[in-house]
Amino acid sequence: MALRSSEINIPNVRLDLEELLAVIQSLDEPSRVRVAQALAEAEMDARLKELIQELAARAPVQEITDLDIDREVRAVRAARPA
Numbered sequence: 001m002a003l004r005s006s007e008i009n010i011p012n013v014r015l016d017l018e019e020l021l022a023v024i025q026s027l028d029e030p031s032r033v034r035v036a037q038a039l040a041e042a043e044m045d046a047r048l049k050e051l052i053q054e055l056a057a058r059a060p061v062q063e064i065t066d067l068d069i070d071r072e073v074r075a076v077r078a079a080r081p082a
Contacts, residue, residue: 015023024035 024032027035
């Protein structure tokens, strides 16, 4: 029988991973989809946080001037087939 309530109150209950998985598997399909989405969002948040930390730890790139950008744009345009 699938659990259909959107609210479950279980104070001071500890579940091991297998028990938690069994509860999740007993949910109806829309609820399982929400659990999957929440897990995917948490993973994406963790990856984004890690990426931000990696970028923040890098030494800053030397200054890029407007002239540097203009030269790069001209070089790309010149290399592009007509």
